Amino acid sequence: MLDEGHSKTEAAYRLLRRDILTTRLKPGAPLKLSTLRNGYGIGWTPLREALSRLEAERLVTSISNRGFAVAPVSRTELEDLSRARLVIELPLLQESIEKGGHEWEDAVVTAHYRLSRCKTAVDDPSDEVVDEWDEKHEAFHAALLSAATSPWLFNFQSTIADQLRRHHRFLGLAPTLRAAAGLLHGYEEAMEALRQAVAIEHHTALMKAALDRDIERAKALMTAHIGYTLHVYVHAGDGSTNKH
Numbered sequence: 648m649l650d651e652g653h654s655k656t657e658a659a660y661r662l663l664r665r666d667i668l669t670t671r672l673k674p675g676a677p678l679k680l681s682t683l684r685n686g687y688g689i690g691w692t693p694l695r696e697a698l699s700r701l702e703a704e705r706l707v708t709s710i711s712n713r714g715f716a717v718a719p720v721s722r723t724e725l726e727d728l729s730r731a732r733l734v735i736e737l738p739l740l741q742e743s744i745e746k747g748g749h750e751w752e753d754a755v756v757t758a759h760y761r762l763s764r765c766k767t768a769v770d771d772p773s774d775e776v777v778d779e780w781d782e783k784h785e786a787f788h789a790a791l792l793s794a795a796t797s798p799w800l801f802n803f804q805s806t807i808a809d810q811l812r813r814h815h816r817f818l819g820l821a822p823t824l825r826a827a828a829g830l831l832h833g834y835e836e837a838m839e840a841l842r843q844a845v846a847i848e849h850h851t852a853l854m855k856a857a858l859d860r861d862i863e864r865a866k867a868l869m870t871a872h873i874g875y876t877l878h879v880y881v882h883a884g885d886g887s888t889n890k891h
Contacts, residue, residue, distance in 0.1 A: 660687045660698035665716055667706050668809060669778065670816045678707065678715040704812070718813075722877075725814045728807055729873050733802045736873075737866050739795040744862050747794035754860055758783070759788035759854045767845040769838065780845070781812065787850060793858055817878060837879065844875035 651660050656707040663683070668690045698715045708718050734758045743751065776801040792804070843849075846880070849872055856865035 655693040656696045658698050659693040660689065662689075662828060663689055663694075663697055663701060664704075666708065667701065668812050668816070669774070669781075671774075672717050674717050674813065674817055676717045676721040677713075678717060679814060680714065694798060700802050706813075720814045720817050724760075724810075725818070725877060728742065728811050728814065729877060732804075732807050732811060732873055733870060735800055735807060736792065737869060739792045739797065739800055739804060740869055741867060743792050744857050744860055744865060745795040746765070747857075751790075751794040754790040755787075755854055755857060758787040759850060762787045762850060763847045769845060770844045777816070781816065784845075785812075787854075791853070817837070840875075840879040843878050844861070849875070 658888070663672070663678075672678070678698060680694055683689070684691065687694075691870060698707055702709055702715070706809070707715050709715055742806060762780075765780045765783050765794075767780055768777050776888050788803070792801075853868045853872060856868055
């Protein structure tokens with residue numbers, strides 16, 4: 648029974664975590680146990696335990712006397728996460744470029760090719776397209792860093808990446824969602840910012856700098872790349888659920 652209970656909790660955790668990271672469960676949305684139980688077909692106890700784990704990861708918040716909610720997103724947090732990403736990823740990138748061999752080079756080229764074959768949210772904002780782009784984009788950045796060797800830095804990087812994924816997903820799609828709701832003011836500017844953020848050209852330049860072992864250029868390109876999402880956010884009209 649212990650194994651069965653653990654298995655159900657793990658299943659609940661993985662399902663909820665997936666839907667929070669992909670923003671199918673929107674930032675700030677209440678997480679009512681009865682609704683989750685009906686939607687996921689999972690019992691009360693596994694759901695409570697899963698929500699407690701997700702709260703520890705800061706993907707869920709606990710509201711006094713009101714239960715749980717999906718953690719909100721905000722410009723303040725996006726800026727903080729972007730700074731944290733730079734602190735963690737730039738040393739990883741430098742070490743990876745310094746230590747990477749032929750297998751690392753092959754992995755970077757392969758990941759870039761797969762990313763280049765993906766449609767983007769600009770072309771098609773469907774969940775399937777966005778899911779695939781997210782997966783290939785994450786794989787490309789993972790390949791760039793893969794020759795680094797610090798377990799602690801990778802642990803911090805993974806935590807930051809999960810939080811940024813929610814922000815990118817929610818804020819990156821904001822222009823399309825606003826257009827669908829008939830809110831066209833600033834739409835073209837927001838879509839152009841989104842188009843720039845997901846353009847393969849930035850990733851190609853980053854790949855070439857890494858393969859050329861040009862550490863300073865690679866770090867400068869990574870710094871610029873990390874700033875693109877905030878640019879999208881500003882033009883999307885601050886569509887966060889927790890404005891500061």
